[in-house]
Amino acid sequence: MKKTLLNITVNDETFELYIKPKKLLVEVLRDELGLTGTKRGCNTGACGACTVLLNGVTVKSCSVLAVQAEGAEVTTVEHLADGAKLSALQLSFLDQGAYQCGFCTSGMLMSATALLNEEPKPTREDIKEGIHGNICRCTGYNSIIRAIEAVAEGKYREKR
Amino acid sequence: MIRDFNYLRASTVKEALDLLEQHKDDYKIICGGQSLLILMRQGLVAPEYLIDIKNIKGLNTINFDRKNGLRIGATTTHRAVEKSPLIKKHYSVLLDMEENLASIQTRNWGTVGGNLAHGDPAGDPGPVFIALNAAVKMANKERERTLPLEEFFIDYFETALEEGELLLEVQMPIPPPKTATVYEKFNIIKNELGIVSVAASITLDENGLSCKDARVVLGAAAPTPKRAKKAEQMLVGQTLDEKLLDKVSEKASQEADPIADIHATEAYRRSMVKALAGKMVKKAWEQAKTSA
Amino acid sequence: MKKKYTVIDTPVHNIDGIAKVTGRAKYTFDVTLPNMLHGKILRSPHPHAKILNIDTSKAEALNGVKAVVTGKDTLGVKQGIWRRYKELCDEEILARSKVRYIGEPVAAVAAVDEDTAEEALDLIEVEYELLQGVFEPLEAIKEGAPQLHEHAERNINVTRHIEWGDVEKGFKKADYVREDWFRCSSQAHVCMETHGAVASFIPEGKLTVWTSTQSHYYIQVLLAGVLDLKENDIRVISRYTGGGFGSKFELDSAQFCSSLLSMKLCKPVKIILTREEEFMATKRRTPMFYYVRAGVKKDGTFLAKEARVFTEGGAYTAMGATALYLTGFFQTFPYVWPSYRYDGYRVYTNTAPTSAMRGFGAPQATFTAETQIDLIADELGIDPIEIRRKNGMYPGYEVPGQAYIQSCGLSQCLDKIEDWVKSRGKLPPNRGIGIAAYGFMSGGIFNWFDTPYAFSSALVQVNIDGKVDLYIGSQDMGQGSNTTMAMICAEELGVHVEDIRLHMGDTDKCPVDLGAWGSRETLMQGNAVKRAAAEAKRQIMEFAVAKMAPNIVYDLDIKDRWVHLIARPERGLSYYDVVKEAIRGKDGQPIIARGHYTPHRKGMISPAYSFGVQAVEAEVEPETGKITLKHCATAHDCGQVINPLGVKGQLEGAIAMAAGYGFTEDLPMDEGKILNPNLVDYKLLRATEMPETEVVEVETYEPEGPFGAKEAGEGLTNPTAGALSNAVYHATGVSIKDLPITPEKVLEALREKNEKKEK
Ligand SMILES: Cc1cc2nc3c(=O)[nH]c(=O)nc-3n(C[C@H](O)[C@H](O)[C@H](O)COP(=O)(O)OP(=O)(O)OC[C@H]3O[C@@H](n4cnc5c(N)ncnc54)[C@H](O)[C@@H]3O)c2cc1C
Numbered sequence A: 001m002k003k004t005l006l007n008i009t010v011n012d013e014t015f016e017l018y019i020k021p022k023k024l025l026v027e028v029l030r031d032e033l034g035l036t037g038t039k040r041g042c043n044t045g046a047c048g049a050c051t052v053l054l055n056g057v058t059v060k061s062c063s064v065l066a067v068q069a070e071g072a073e074v075t076t077v078e079h080l081a082d083g084a085k086l087s088a089l090q091l092s093f094l095d096q097g098a099y100q101c102g103f104c105t106s107g108m109l110m111s112a113t114a115l116l117n118e119e120p121k122p123t124r125e126d127i128k129e130g131i132h133g134n135i136c137r138c139t140g141y142n143s144i145i146r147a148i149e150a151v152a153e154g155k156y157r158e159k160r
Numbered sequence B: 001m002i003r004d005f006n007y008l009r010a011s012t013v014k015e016a017l018d019l020l021e022q023h024k025d026d027y028k029i030i031c032g033g034q035s036l037l038i039l040m041r042q043g044l045v046a047p048e049y050l051i052d053i054k055n056i057k058g059l060n061t062i063n064f065d066r067k068n069g070l071r072i073g074a075t076t077t078h079r080a081v082e083k084s085p086l087i088k089k090h091y092s093v094l095l096d097m098e099e100n101l102a103s104i105q106t107r108n109w110g111t112v113g114g115n116l117a118h119g120d121p122a123g124d125p126g127p128v129f130i131a132l133n134a135a136v137k138m139a140n141k142e143r144e145r146t147l148p149l150e151e152f153f154i155d156y157f158e159t160a161l162e163e164g165e166l167l168l169e170v171q172m173p174i175p176p177p178k179t180a181t182v183y184e185k186f187n188i189i190k191n192e193l194g195i196v197s198v199a200a201s202i203t204l205d206e207n208g209l210s211c212k213d214a215r216v217v218l219g220a221a222a223p224t225p226k227r228a229k230k231a232e233q234m235l236v237g238q239t240l241d242e243k244l245l246d247k248v249s250e251k252a253s254q255e256a257d258p259i260a261d262i263h264a265t266e267a268y269r270r271s272m273v274k275a276l277a278g279k280m281v282k283k284a285w286e287q288a289k290t291s292a
Numbered sequence C: 001m002k003k004k005y006t007v008i009d010t011p012v013h014n015i016d017g018i019a020k021v022t023g024r025a026k027y028t029f030d031v032t033l034p035n036m037l038h039g040k041i042l043r044s045p046h047p048h049a050k051i052l053n054i055d056t057s058k059a060e061a062l063n064g065v066k067a068v069v070t071g072k073d074t075l076g077v078k079q080g081i082w083r084r085y086k087e088l089c090d091e092e093i094l095a096r097s098k099v100r101y102i103g104e105p106v107a108a109v110a111a112v113d114e115d116t117a118e119e120a121l122d123l124i125e126v127e128y129e130l131l132q133g134v135f136e137p138l139e140a141i142k143e144g145a146p147q148l149h150e151h152a153e154r155n156i157n158v159t160r161h162i163e164w165g166d167v168e169k170g171f172k173k174a175d176y177v178r179e180d181w182f183r184c185s186s187q188a189h190v191c192m193e194t195h196g197a198v199a200s201f202i203p204e205g206k207l208t209v210w211t212s213t214q215s216h217y218y219i220q221v222l223l224a225g226v227l228d229l230k231e232n233d234i235r236v237i238s239r240y241t242g243g244g245f246g247s248k249f250e251l252d253s254a255q256f257c258s259s260l261l262s263m264k265l266c267k268p269v270k271i272i273l274t275r276e277e278e279f280m281a282t283k284r285r286t287p288m289f290y291y292v293r294a295g296v297k298k299d300g301t302f303l304a305k306e307a308r309v310f311t312e313g314g315a316y317t318a319m320g321a322t323a324l325y326l327t328g329f330f331q332t333f334p335y336v337w338p339s340y341r342y343d344g345y346r347v348y349t350n351t352a353p354t355s356a357m358r359g360f361g362a363p364q365a366t367f368t369a370e371t372q373i374d375l376i377a378d379e380l381g382i383d384p385i386e387i388r389r390k391n392g393m394y395p396g397y398e399v400p401g402q403a404y405i406q407s408c409g410l411s412q413c414l415d416k417i418e419d420w421v422k423s424r425g426k427l428p429p430n431r432g433i434g435i436a437a438y439g440f441m442s443g444g445i446f447n448w449f450d451t452p453y454a455f456s457s458a459l460v461q462v463n464i465d466g467k468v469d470l471y472i473g474s475q476d477m478g479q480g481s482n483t484t485m486a487m488i489c490a491e492e493l494g495v496h497v498e499d500i501r502l503h504m505g506d507t508d509k510c511p512v513d514l515g516a517w518g519s520r521e522t523l524m525q526g527n528a529v530k531r532a533a534a535e536a537k538r539q540i541m542e543f544a545v546a547k548m549a550p551n552i553v554y555d556l557d558i559k560d561r562w563v564h565l566i567a568r569p570e571r572g573l574s575y576y577d578v579v580k581e582a583i584r585g586k587d588g589q590p591i592i593a594r595g596h597y598t599p600h601r602k603g604m605i606s607p608a609y610s611f612g613v614q615a616v617e618a619e620v621e622p623e624t625g626k627i628t629l630k631h632c633a634t635a636h637d638c639g640q641v642i643n644p645l646g647v648k649g650q651l652e653g654a655i656a657m658a659a660g661y662g663f664t665e666d667l668p669m670d671e672g673k674i675l676n677p678n679l680v681d682y683k684l685l686r687a688t689e690m691p692e693t694e695v696v697e698v699e700t701y702e703p704e705g706p707f708g709a710k711e712a713g714e715g716l717t718n719p720t721a722g723a724l725s726n727a728v729y730h731a732t733g734v735s736i737k738d739l740p741i742t743p744e745k746v747l748e749a750l751r752e753k754n755e756k757k758e759k
């Protein structure tokens, strides 16, 4: 089977890759680009560990063919911090202990980032629904909800 | 493991239809891939050619006008439906439905056309669209045709789509005056596929007293989304009272043809149809009273 | 009196936090080595069959396949984690002659990529002779049932008897006796990172294995046993582990098969289990059939209890022997039962082996006991809190022949939860609050692994710049023990957490610790760390004394990097300066200190016990039986809290997992085949299902623990199912004794209740 050319922008860098069309976005990010911050918990679209932003909205990168991201802009967890300067959500996750094993954390942060981009003042229900697609087996979610709330309340504005 | 395939990207409907014709017998259409990729991974689907329609121009639009009603292009994402001001204004039941459908990630990439074409009896759009009296437009290289949505679903994961045919859009007429449509699914974990679901659409007479027309559509309670037609008939010409609701619920649960699986027994699914049908009819009825 | 601490008892960021929120943390799943191959495992589709022949030739011929191994390529060692008892070591991992459950490994392939390896699996031809299977313990124990293992007649794997007091007399004296049968379901751990390993063998004879584990030491030893290598020719590395919950301290198929393949090829081989394999073929919570009979006085005083348990063992022993013991022990917890008799039978079945999972038999015990206690209280017209208070354990209580309770905050916990329940006022219809009291161990005492080492060891090195290298053997799979250990070390040495450089997850560098299971780390590794730090501090003090000339050395202390006179804290020296001089004075050698801990003379089970009470408020929809969790308030006595952020996190996480056990999670099977091996059909709570969680802290001082600390991890999983079942009972009047409490069961019970009422 023929490999296909994929033009893709990941974390503001553009790439030209030759890939098998069956490659999933998560595979290209991790295996081709070495961006292992994006995890895989199920490979069936159910857990959200592989969540990335595709043209600004969240998708499960295990459920998107990489070729379908032709010409698109992808943002992964590696791009949330600006050098050593963490994003408000990252700081808030630290303060609230909103992670334990950390395996769901990248996906959680991406969902939370998209949520706040879309709705800077979400209700608690909005937040719960915003991370509904992300399973966390460790934290019981409430610390994550608190972390997102704290950012929405503006607690990290000046720290950034 | 996903088997290798040749990937073909269509950018117009015509191009897509040509490709479908050209690779008849050995292609599969991919739109958002949210359902398809799972099947491909399990090896249940292994096409030689994968034809990508996601970027076809003009197929992801939502249109509304007072004459023709609502038209949702097949490649419109769930999220676009959810975020559409037009839909919020004129078909708010679709907003309710979308907000409870899967996770945001899936809604961002999965499409309305893909959902219908997948033919899952537990899918949410099917019952709601049928309650809204929807039709679907399909085309192959030769012709276009339109079918009432209730005739589109044939069996578990089987639809009226033929080889070489592409689903183009879903059409919904303007609801008659004094009409309201509501939908609810029963599940344990929010936004997951329903154990059963019920959509109800009630049209009242101009005085808002008796029922002029009714649709009660069951999801996940039969091989396809299914209208409980006998229950519907029991409503027509009647005024609302609890006894009637009980009878309608009972009838709807008899009309259901559910399976038993790990999530529920057949009997429980029937009980849930019963619990939901009356509730939905009542809710729609009450909303219809106050609607224009 | 409560001491003032500078480090502990203050919320501290997890020391791995930044790596985790930036995606930099490298898990086994992320390890890639040059020339690495990818492996896949062929698994039995049959629950019980003889392997007649395996033909791997076609698979080997496939382009890209580098090696195929089967049971024939192994030494055929029957391994197990209960190493002290040979007959409990019964699992080969790669079956040679017989498979006993669906998913049992029969062959493994290494190839250039995952897809090729998977393709090769389809080309391996296995000839099976199907045998009749048996799937339920109550069937498997019958005379004439198909037998899984030659050595186990009637499939009885382990039995356990616990007894104290005069049970018969107790029942005779009782005013009220009730007996109930319960069924406790299985549960999957669902670590977000599936099991996996990257093994790299080099011709010099050394094997390095990166793996997702709760105990690198156990994996090292167990691998050595099956590969006939010296323990220390194997290096196990595990820096980050994406969840464990009890599933990752036994040797698994990824570790074993990747090692075998790598040894054959002298190339690195990576095997990561798929989510489906994870469900079908890794271990899971032990299902139990539980009979409980209890006799009490009219006033609610507990007199006698009898419990009989049949556990579904699955095909192998695994950690099941421990679960069988602990469920029997914790059946009486946290109460004083003057007499008790327990008989437990672990029965082999042709299902995936059952083993350790967070709570380790205690959630089952707590669910059954607490559900029954509410039924008793209701029958006798006694308040649920009152009956618990009346019979609760207290400091100094000795569980006859089993355990000695030093610290015990149960009564404080009951008071706090009583207040909380009152604060909820009158509940709306269809709502109920259920409570459950519980306790748990802080690490096990019994040396079933038969290790010659101390249970926990730590090494501290203080360098010229005052930075402290802390080497620990414990494993952090998310529970935060790295941070806890750094805090304990910093507190004891009088420095800050930032001064500690933690080294863990590497058998080449770290001293032995038995791993993160049984809620043992805080107490056991914590004691070892505290002792090592204390010894380092003593060495520093030798030099401080010379400088400061206190009356005796004990007048000195270090806090906040300040070496000072306790009585006159302003008089002191910088920690950094003292360290510099100390090292100079030591001939230029950094300060090195070791500490270790092995519990002894502390009864049969554990050196210390946590206690707690939880209240769950739930709503039940009468038309559907659907349960919605509203609130969950918990008072937990974990001794001295080390990291408040960590304790809260453990608690909330436990609620999600334990509530799932209570009403959504299950592993239904058909003839040994798990029917929902994916995250769509296996129902985990999501953010939308979480109740509001309230934590009420109850602090006690546990003399055996570091700074008075004890467990706050697994024990928190114990109460929720029982509290939930009691909430449902108080909301609806029906008690469901069969987990999980699905809407369907509730609705059916409501229907039966109404039918009875109509009659
Ligand atoms: C975790 C998860 C949870 C979900 N939960 C829900 C839920 O609660 N409710 C619900 O309703 N759905 C649910 N879904 C299904 C989801 O809505 C559908 O997967 C999605 O809408 C399908 O759209 P798609 O564009 O991704 O289709 P694809 O996966 O690309 O295609 C699906 C099928 O339709 C065919 N097809 C697609 N477009 C066309 C077309 N225009 N013409 C002809 N054939 C076409 C494809 O060939 C394929 O057979 C869930 C899915 C996942 C993964």
Ligand code: FES
Pocket: A039, A040, A041, A042, A043, A044, A045, A046, A047, A048, A049, A050, A051, A060, A061, A062, A063
């Ligand atoms: S790995 Fe993509 S959703 Fe689970």
Ligand code: FES
Pocket: A098, A099, A100, A101, A102, A103, A104, A105, A135, A136, A137, A138, A139, C192, C242, C243, C478
């Ligand atoms: S932190 Fe472990 S899964 Fe979320």
